[in-house]
Amino acid sequence: MSGNKSITSIVLVGLLLLTPLSVYADGTDPLNVDITTAWTSQSGTDNDHAYLLTFSSNSTFDISTEITHIQNGTELNVSVFTTWGYENGVRTAHLLLNSTLQWADQVTVDVTVNSIDTVVTTNNNFFTRSIEVGTWNQPMADHEITLTTSWNLLQNYTTVDGDQYFRLNFDGHGWQQRIGDVLNSWELGDGVMVTEENTEGVSTNMSFVLDSIWKNETITAGLLTSQVIDARGWGYLVITSEEDEAVTQIIANVSDAWINHSMIDGINSERIRLEAGGLMTIDSTNESSTTIDIDAELSVFLFETWDENGVRKLSHNQIEALGDFIIIDDGFRMDISLDGMEILERWEDGIRTQHRENIRGHGTFGAEDQDDNATMVINGTIFNLETDVVNGQTVTDDIHIDGTLSGDVQGTFGIVKGIETSGMQSNYSGDEFEVNVIHEESWFNITGINGGNFFDGAGAGAYHNNSWNYQSVNSHWDNRTVRIAWEETGPDASSGDDKPERSPIQNNLTQPEMEQALGNITVGRETGLVPIPMAIGDNVRLNGQDGIVLEIVANSVANDPRDNHNFHVVEWTGSYGDSGDAGIAFGSIIDEGPLRGLVSSVTRSFEIEYGANDESAFLNETQYIDRVLSPSIVTAEENTDPVLVSLTLEEGLVVGEGASVAHLVAHATDDEWNIESITADLTVVGGEIVTLNDKGLSGDNAIGDDRYTTQMMVPGLEVGNFTINVTITDYFGAITEGSGVIQVVDDAPRLTSVEFVPHIAKRGDLIIVNAIAFDGHGVESVQVDMRVFGGQLVDLLLLENEVWAGNFTLPNGMTPGSHDIPFIVTDSIGGKQILRHWINIDNGAQPDAATPYRLPDGEHVSTTMTVLNTAPQIVAEDMIIIREDSTTTALLEAEVSDADGVMLVRAKLGIFTPITQNEDWSKLYDDGSNGDRVAGDGIFSLQLSIRSGIPDGTHTLLLQASDIYGEATGEVPIVVTLEEKENVITGGAGISSTMLVMALGIIAIIGAVVVMFVMRKEGGDGDKSNPGGDRFGFQ
Template identity: 35%
Template sequence: MPRVSPRWPAVSMILIFIISSGAPVIAQGVGLPDASIHIDWLDEDGDGEAEHAYIIEFSEAPIPSDWKIEVLHSDSNGTSLGNWTFRWGDANYSLEPVNSTHFRIVAPTNISFGDSIEIEVWMESGGVPSTTRTVDVTIWNQPIADHEITVTTDWSLRHQIENQSSEEYLLEFTGQGWQQRSDGLLIHDELGSGTLTIDEVSDDGSNILIVLDLNRIWLNETMVGEELTSQIFEMAGAGNMTITDDTDGNMTISASVVDAYILRSMIDGTIEEQLRLEANGNLNITNVDENEEMYIDAEISLLLVELHDVDGVRVLEHTEFQATGELEIQSSGSYIYVDLEQLIVLERYENGEMVLQHDKTYGDGTFFFSDTNDENASIVIDGEVILLHQETENGTKVADTIHIDADITGATTGDFGLWRRIEDSGQSANSTGQMWEVNRIHQEDWLNLTGGGLLEGMGPSQTYNETWDHEVIYENYTNRTIYYSWYEQSNDPSQGEEWPPNSPIPVEEVNTTEEDDSGLGDINISRETGLAPAELLIGDNLGLYSGDLMSLELTANSYQSYTRDGHTMDVTSWSGTYLSEQSTASGLVINEGILAGLVAEVSREVYLDLNTTEDAWFWENQSLERVLSPNIVTAGENTPPTIVEVRLQEDRVLNEGGNLVHIEVEISDPDWNMREVNVDLSTLGLGTIQLNDIGQEGDIMVHDDNFTGSFVYFGTDSGNISVSVIAEDVWTSTTENASLEVVHRAPRLVDFTLSQEQAERGENVTVTIKAFDSLPITSVEIDLIAEGGELFPLTDDGGGYWSGVVNIPETVSPGDIYLPVKVMDSGGGWSILTHLNLPSSVAGVGGDAWDAPTASIPALLIENNGPVISDFRILKDGLEVQEIIIPDVGDGSSNYVLTVNATDHDSITVVQGRLRMLAPVGQDTTWQTMRDDGQQGDEIAGDGVYSIQVTVREGLPVDSLVLDFRGIDVYLQSTDPVFEATVELSDKEVDPLTNPTDALGDWGSTVMIVLIILGFVMLGGGVAIVVLMRRGGSLDEQLGLNSDFQKEL
């Protein structure tokens, strides 16, 4: 605000001296000038504090030496803080000229809330003061007297940061406020709704856009005198979140924010901040370039972030992410597909310590690869990710499984695979002998090249490697392998074991929490505040410097009239700036009566240049809506209140303490002088409760004429119960009856026992429960319909106990299951329960109030047995045989198919066989994967019969082999014990006439083949011989009997 300096140059002093010298003549002809007193509480010396100063304005230039100013300063208790007389030229308390008609005085005291200052302007020779003014000190927009008012307000806060990135925070609010001063305590509330938009664009172009519809924005401030003792700012709502990133392709996350909660509070000096954001939605990533295409499509079932800070210290940090998705990668000649059935990331820290952690990746997939070299030789790899399962809980690894199987075709043929899993856990010693908890991780990988060789280094060969890794289970260690052993079968076989030194190594705890450099939205613009006169008069200059960021200097301009509640009030119009020409405010303040000092209207437009990269804007319009106290309506003018509607937010009352009920009463009161609304609940035995319309106890909006209160009914009555509603204003009251629907609360469980802690599917389990209800319980059932079972009724044993036998259905999934209990009472109330009601501290029937603590019923562990293997068979060319014939040396190998039948309650992931000497070279003890896809020897896909082709090498010893077979289900449970089948390896001959196919395939002798052909020809008749003879040459030559054969004969 532009001001004239009180330090005038010499010419001004000469002017005043001349005026002063000629004053007697002017006084004789004109008379004494009129005087007025203005406060001038401005910061003149730049220390951020307003001076205790006043401006004395004369209607015309006075003779300064003829005047004196008397000032008396008292505190809120009436105790004098000092009195002073200001005169022209006084060495200590002098009248300082501002111009020829304005003089300024500065009192030597500081002002405080509740103080009173009396200023009198005297002629030195006068008997009475020319003018006086009493200034009562209050806080801006806070009348000194007890009062209660409501306001309507809308405001917007925009915070923007521009550096390498662009960040914008926009918060918009519309609502109502309520303010009450009583016995020196002032409470100010604002409750409404709005929107919050957060838009962040990083320097690489990625963008985060969050738009929230806030159904609740609440601001609460409490002051004792001029001290702010508490401030609470709370936001809650839902909306949408979009994250895009085009740096590596196109990534888009579209999520619905189902629950957002933000809190910032200061209570007795303690600053607290909370954030909770819960969302779900979709994740889509597309990355396409000239070499590769990648697509990710995921469904996010849960995205949860919770933060809680107290005085800058993080006391809670919770992040949780749950999703399922699909990944596809395509490039020239290759394709990868991964189906993630579960993706879980969970971390929870309390007071800096991790209390909960869970990471899980679970899925499967396929992959394909093909390539052609410069010699036009090609290779194709077609594989399957049978299982991918990585999991840690509370910093401990509990799963490390990957199972890959692939076939190689083309210029080189064969197969390869990898199977890694945790076989067991226990203790193991490291290199120093110290014992550690470890996972024993068993890994098998193999590569069998069975044909081809057209590619260099890719001829027939077999490699099989088996490792055992003793790995410390704790994730917060590095170098976690403390023991390692291996066994390799290949052209260069090896085996051995190692104890790696310096293992394990603990990870040093490093606080990686970084300060939020942007601080987007972390700006608290509280409105201007400071000490002010209760009555603001024209010409007053006031500086309000007590706000954190907003300091306002204003001037009172004119007097106006303002009408509210049908009554007209005198107000002062004012305007000012927030120490910047770009930031202004203007409004009206009541200047008389008990509400003097209350702002009736205000409009603010504030720009804050926080630093070179950070700006903020604040816009607001606020106006007085209602004056609830003191009363400004007479008894003759008053209109009695009308009860418009009585309703329950919960629609009905549950007896026996079944719910917390919020009763709402809508009132119509044109005079806006309601005092209280009460509901007489004597018919429910609860007495009278008082409702409120200030946003408390379930009240949704401040002063929307809907009064709200809450209660819990512990009685047992039901039906339509009549209650009395009393609406009372300042002068009269209105009473009406309303009917509330009371219904029976459903029965509860108080005890639940099982005859055993675990069971197999198909097994019977005895269940005993105790139910409670004020009405007789008519039936109790175990409801397993959702699990593929049925309803199992229990028998009344007396004393509230019921028991019966439950058959566990075959379709139930293994693991913990809570058997749902369906309980029904004689009033028709029923519920399906899996929790117990614990004793409540609230007295009521049964001691089980609606908010009583609960606990889950005991879980029944459904055991999971591995797949059942049966019906081992040996097939040769589709026919079942009882033994395997070993080819003679030189006859080549022969092929057989081994099959088993596998069944399981759950999906079977894989069936395998350990084939001893029938396995490929070097894989005697390796588990070989069998097929049920109708290929490579398997007859019918998906029939539960698993098959594997075996090649019987020539020269194997005659023996009885015991083969092992097992299945693994989707829960990683394997057949235990493994299924054993005995196979006889025989070298007996096969009659070619009874089994000519076997003779041809197994003997492979040229002589035998020729003789058989000859026999068939001769048996075929003379026609065949004549045809052969016409070819010319001897019969031996025509039949292909060469000289070598003749020599052998």
């Protein structure tokens, strides 16, 4: 009995020891092998094709594996290298294959557990996983979805030049569609771009509101074949430059900003275009207290570049400005008004196609100098200053300066320079070059010196110099003067003719090159191959995007509510960079149904390294599925019909005759968001049946906002309200029909020709006008509206040759200068508009057959006339003055009128000039003072002093007037006759005639002495305080 008990005990212990193995053998314990992807990299470059087997215990397993890898329909011959290991206390096996994965491959991994700890298994020992190789976030099945996206890109670093900052924000919606192996995606939204860039003394600040940011990608068979990013908006631009103690600042309002990046068929393209207007200031004060102040108004600021594969294909820089230029330096001041400044340079494919540098202006300058207690005052006028360089060649180089010297030095000076002729000229070496012959004439006349050592002691005299500079026409060459000839007269007269050596130095034009600018970063999203469907434990390295590597791990399963449905998803986390420290990402990916492989939500935040100096940028993004348009995620029984909410024109109306493009918008809703198509019948307005979209195309403003849009125009003569029928069809074929009313308005006539004869005239002149107008409904009338200028509304008559002709008189109410004359054109059905331009169409151009009433494109030409200024009119009568016994006064009166207003009336009184007055001219008044009878009546007055010493007879006075624009009359003479009053000469009690003659002689002698004393005191030449004229345009 004891022996049997011992045997029984041994058997029981043996059974207990064998129990775990027996459980595996008969399958009652959950033996499990998880097959997960290990598509990562041990080398940091290409990914391994590998899998990780994770067992349910740390036992020793003997397994058999069979892996089938089908690529392009062919099974590959693969070999497997197995490495055993432990993770988290359980046994693992790493299977490394010698094949390489591609998109759309089919892989099946079969694992058979042969034994556990040498115990053979017979049941539940087979494990398998089938995988379809897809691309990240791209389901293999055809589908169509909409997305909501928000992201921002940030650069912020510091260099030796200062802080560098770039920020780009985006909020919008996207649309993604796969048909076959082609996947298209779009994103449309808006955002903000802010930059601060500091480089070598130049600071550039930009802030743009981007009304439209558009992104389109096409991926074929898992490979990115095209990408377009287009952004448009507006904002401001501030450029501050500090160089040589000068601070230059440009403040521009950017009306149109366009930034475009594309990659199509391997061609990378970058385009930028900024159009702006604003202000430019330059302020400079150096150590010697020289001040330069420039204030300019930028009417045109245009910057455009186009780079393709690292080569600059287009560069366009254009500035047009008006402004004031002031220089102040130790007693010197120069004021220049820039009547125009134009800088234009355009390069296309390495060839400069347009170039102009033009500056036009006028101004004044003055200076004061002292030496040995003597003072010299210099005043000058710059009548004309112009330089013009066209296509690299100087065509204008003009200057005209006149000036005076006053104080202890009296005299005049002047300079006149301009291009006299052009031709060929040999240089010092005998080589011929095309030159401009620039003739410069200068003179310097010193009429008096009363002290000081000015001009190195040169005395009074006349100096005159003529020079001829034979200068190369090419503005970008150095040492351009190839010959110089001169003739100088005066105390140091000389003449000569010389050819400088090494002249000219020829330089080649420098083609603009592509520059690495702030914000010039190509940022995509991570991509790469992934298993479809993804399973818990999968480890995948996404390395398909240059510079962006994301390694992800699938952690758990969950339900993600999207589109009113719960998607079964795998939640994942990931890290960026080969070392995993460049950023993080997390989200969920659908693992069931036709949309498996689609990322339902993602949040990313990572750092991007770029550039030669390892600069960094940071990207933060959130994206999630908004709607699933197809395949349907509801049944036909659950489906409801779509609803047409409204049908409108975004602009409110459309202009007929093809004159405008409008956007037809259908607001449609569907509870299941599965609208397949919306069509509109435009045949009632001369169009076709068109398809509307909610994908950001054809003028659609936002993706997935239920506003389906298309562009339309009315090519014919239809006018009024029209009903447009709409048909809506959803995924299950449910149809909803509806309609809306749109308004089509008449397009008024257009002018195709306007001619004024003459086009430059004075007020009161008769102007002949000829005009041609066009309208599909016929032109009823053409009128010239001069009422805005104080004139009349003039009807033109239609002649047999379709020309509308007439005439009008330029009214006095027009100010001098250029004016755009308004035309009122009316068609046969009452369409009317006011035009100040006409369309210059090229000869032979014909309307498009689809829009027969729309004129071909042409240049818009303003209906401009130039009104010449005229000097005031002076009406004054000769005067007869009867001398009284003593000094009396007489009233000088002149009626002066001008359409623009009288600025100044003055008289040169000659012998009637008061003795104490230094000036030659005396002002007349119309303000009720100085003898004026009535203020503001247009009669200007001045009291004349009739001194007893003025001889009888006729004397001539000179009158002159100027208007508010500085236009002056000539000197108008007035004859004043001074007659003696008849006196009775008596004896005894009266004054004898002899005594009267003696008294008059004494007064004359005293007057002469006084005059001589005054002249001597003032330097002998009278007053010099206002030589040459004054600011009212008089000489």
